[in-house]
Structure formats: C-alpha cells, structure tokens
Amino acid sequence: MSRITEIARILGCTGSNVCYLLRNGSIKGPRTSAGWKVTDEAIQEYFKMPTPVYPRKLWLHKGQQFGYWTVLTAKTVRTRSGNRVALYQCICGRSRSCGCRRAENQNQLKGLDKGQIIMNQIHQKGLAPKYLNKQVNKNSKTGHTGVCWREKEHKYYAYIMVDRKQISLGLHAKLDDAIAARKAAEEQYFRLRQEKVDAIK
Known part of the structure; x- marks a missing residue:
C-alpha cells in the first residue's frame, strides 16, 4: 500500500x-x-x-442536512462498485428516494407554465404586466418615474409614456407639484389598464 x-x-x-x-x-x-x-x-x-x-x-456528521436529506449516521459503507454511501432520511420520514424534490420541481414548472399563460393573455390584449407603482429607475435623480430636473429652465419636468408616445405634463417649480401631476396622469391613463391586467392575473 x-x-x-x-x-x-x-x-x-x-x-x-x-x-x-x-x-x-x-x-x-x-x-x-x-x-x-x-x-x-x-x-x-x-x-x-x-x-x-x-x-x-x-465529511459527514450526524444531523448534517443537504436539502431534503438529513444524515442519520456519520458511518459510511462501501458498496460493490467501491463508492461510499451513508444512511439518510428525507423530511417526509422515508429513507429512500421518495420523490419530494421531484414533486416540488413539478409544482415549480406548473407555476412557470401558468405564469407564461397569463403573460401571453396580457400581451394578446395589448397590455403591459404593470402600470402603477412601477419600480423607479436607479438612474433617476428625482426618485420618481416620469419626473426629471430641467437644468435649462431650473424646473421639474413631468411626463408620461402612453403607447410609446411621450405626453408632457408641464414644468413645475416644486418637485411635489411635478409628482402630483404625474400621479394624476397615471390615474387618467393607466388605472383602467391596470384593472384589466389585475383581472387577467
């Protein structure tokens, strides 16, 4: 040796x-x-x-966990093929492959398929997945979607994009006024669309 x-x-x-x-x-x-x-x-x-x-x-230790499985004993046994195996137990109480993981993966796939069907229905209606309370772009200096600072005019400019067209909501001396104009436009242009999307979901 x-x-x-x-x-x-x-x-x-x-x-x-x-x-x-x-x-x-x-x-x-x-x-x-x-x-x-x-x-x-x-x-x-x-x-x-x-x-x-x-x-x-x-190395294995008693009580060590790997996903669904818990090591029952640290002692391993060498199989005929030369591999070492240890005694495990699934969270369901079985000591052999019980299909728990497979069942979870199937549920995940079903969820993905369902989500894809919903997205297809939304797109077929010519809608977007979300209209209200969208995440603000990290590059936004004002921290609000549709509101930016115009250095030339020294005012806040509010706007909204509807069907890929920008609609101006005017220049505002105060940030709060620009935000209020944007929110009012969202209610006007997006509220009905958001309700349709929510109904499909």
Whole structure:
C-alpha cells in the first residue's frame, strides 16, 4: 500500500484528494522522486486546522442536512462498485428516494407554465404586466418615474409614456407639484389598464 492510499484511507477520501492537499500545502510533506514523504505529525496538524479545507468539508456528521436529506449516521459503507454511501432520511420520514424534490420541481414548472399563460393573455390584449407603482429607475435623480430636473429652465419636468408616445405634463417649480401631476396622469391613463391586467392575473 502506497503512502497516498494510506492517507486517503485515514481521511476517508480519494488519492487524488490527498494529492490536492499535498500540492496546496494543506498537508505538509516534501515531494521526492520516490513520491511524497508525509509524517504522522503532518496528518495530525491537518486535523487541527481551524478552517478545514477540501476534502474535510465533505465529511459527514450526524444531523448534517443537504436539502431534503438529513444524515442519520456519520458511518459510511462501501458498496460493490467501491463508492461510499451513508444512511439518510428525507423530511417526509422515508429513507429512500421518495420523490419530494421531484414533486416540488413539478409544482415549480406548473407555476412557470401558468405564469407564461397569463403573460401571453396580457400581451394578446395589448397590455403591459404593470402600470402603477412601477419600480423607479436607479438612474433617476428625482426618485420618481416620469419626473426629471430641467437644468435649462431650473424646473421639474413631468411626463408620461402612453403607447410609446411621450405626453408632457408641464414644468413645475416644486418637485411635489411635478409628482402630483404625474400621479394624476397615471390615474387618467393607466388605472383602467391596470384593472384589466389585475383581472387577467
């Protein structure tokens, strides 16, 4: 048995994992023409590391959770194919593949399909998904959609886009007046459309 294989058995990983740890210096040991020279003290130092690195982070512990599964015992068993397996339990109480994850994925796909159908119906009516209370563009200097500062006039300009056409709502000396003009225009042009979209949703 080579030293690499022996270390791999101690750590519970593969020989390639051990070589990785040796190359990055996690396990101290010089490399010679005959192979790596690793002392037992070097392995003990690796176990004492405050922040274990790969592959120690892959070790199993009782109670450890991976998505739906909880580790029942840290002891692993080697199968005929040479792989190591451990005893897990699903959140539903079964110890074998119960289909919980598959069922959730199917529900997600159903939700996506339903959302796509709704979007298609909205677009067929010539509507947009949302008209009121839209998220403000992060580049907006006023913090309000449809309101900007006109440096030339030193006033706030309010506008609204309807069917890809910009409708001017005038220049305003005060920001509050420009915002009020914009909100009034939203009620005038968008309220009915938003109600149609809400009805489809």
